Amino acid sequence: MDIARLKLYHYPSTRSARVKWLLHELLGDDFDVEVVSLYDGVQYQADYLRKNPNHAVPTLEITLASGETMHMIESGAMISLLADAFPDKGLAPPAGEFSAARADYLQMLHFGASWMDMMLWQIRIHTHILPEEERDARTVTRYEKKFADEVEPQLLTRLESSDNICGDTFTAADCVMGHNVAWARRYGLCTARTFRQYLSRLSKRPAFISAFADAHEFTLEVPDGRPVKEHFTG
Numbered sequence: 367m368d369i370a371r372l373k374l375y376h377y378p379s380t381r382s383a384r385v386k387w388l389l390h391e392l393l394g395d396d397f398d399v400e401v402v403s404l405y406d407g408v409q410y411q412a413d414y415l416r417k418n419p420n421h422a423v424p425t426l427e428i429t430l431a432s433g434e435t436m437h438m439i440e441s442g443a444m445i446s447l448l449a450d451a452f453p454d455k456g457l458a459p460p461a462g463e464f465s466a467a468r469a470d471y472l473q474m475l476h477f478g479a480s481w482m483d484m485m486l487w488q489i490r491i492h493t494h495i496l497p498e499e500e501r502d503a504r505t506v507t508r509y510e511k512k513f514a515d516e517v518e519p520q521l522l523t524r525l526e527s528s529d530n531i532c533g534d535t536f537t538a539a540d541c542v543m544g545h546n547v548a549w550a551r552r553y554g555l556c557t558a559r560t561f562r563q564y565l566s567r568l569s570k571r572p573a574f575i576s577a578f579a580d581a582h583e584f585t586l587e588v589p590d591g592r593p594v595k596e597h598f599t600g
């Protein structure tokens with residue numbers, strides 16, 4: 367089955383930026399983007415919930431050559447699928463056969479999209495999104511410590527010996543990891559020089575520049591009175 371067209375539902379700097387970055391790497395600007403105004407609560411409207419019952423971005427709408435459309439709702443799965451769907455771009459070690467490089471790549475992609483992501487999300491929602499009375503400072507402290515003590519050393523070991531998270535070659539796993547490192551830095555983590563140098567290398571990529579051109583529209587704090595505050599479920 368061939369992909370006829372891709373459309374990304376996106377909000378600046380959030381997890382959809384990982385996918386937008388990879389789409390720019392793979393397709394230049396030849397895909398569609400619709401901004402979902404998260405702080406206005408558009409993700410909770412019935413039309414959007416039909417596409418993504420988790421009321422979140424990213425949602426990737428895939429139109430097949432048959433005209434049929436389907437939706438993907440997990441950024442890690444999107445990154446994995448898209449990198450494999452365009453093998454000529456060389457952003458993932460080949461699928462379909464065992465290789466140590468493939469195993470390592472998948473491991474880092476999923477480490478970024480699930481394990482690290484879980485900690486960053488807890489820090490974010492308990493610092494900036496949940497209502498004040500539901501925020502738990504102990505949760506923030508716990509995950510800041512776990513991230514600094516357990517995650518950062520693993521990443522540093524890799525980035526001190528190679529330019530990218532899986533070695534000398536940039537892969538789609540760097541779209542997850544680069545986004546996560548930038549996210550972590552907004553919360554006072556990943557401050558070591560090695561992380562700054564990693565982001566500096568990544569940020570010179572034309573696809574990165576396109577993906578994050580709208581980053582100034584993102585604010586960490588959800589301004590008071592914005593509709594998302596009434597709906598947010600964590």
Ligand SMILES: N[C@@H](CCC(=O)N[C@@H](CS)C(=O)NCC(=O)O)C(=O)O
Pocket residue numbers: 380381382404409420421422423424439440441442479594598599600
């Ligand atoms: N596991 C999902 C998480 C997606 C997610 O939680 N996205 C956030 C933005 S980073 C969102 O849209 N939240 C809106 C809400 O829950 O109201 C993924 O990686 O795609």
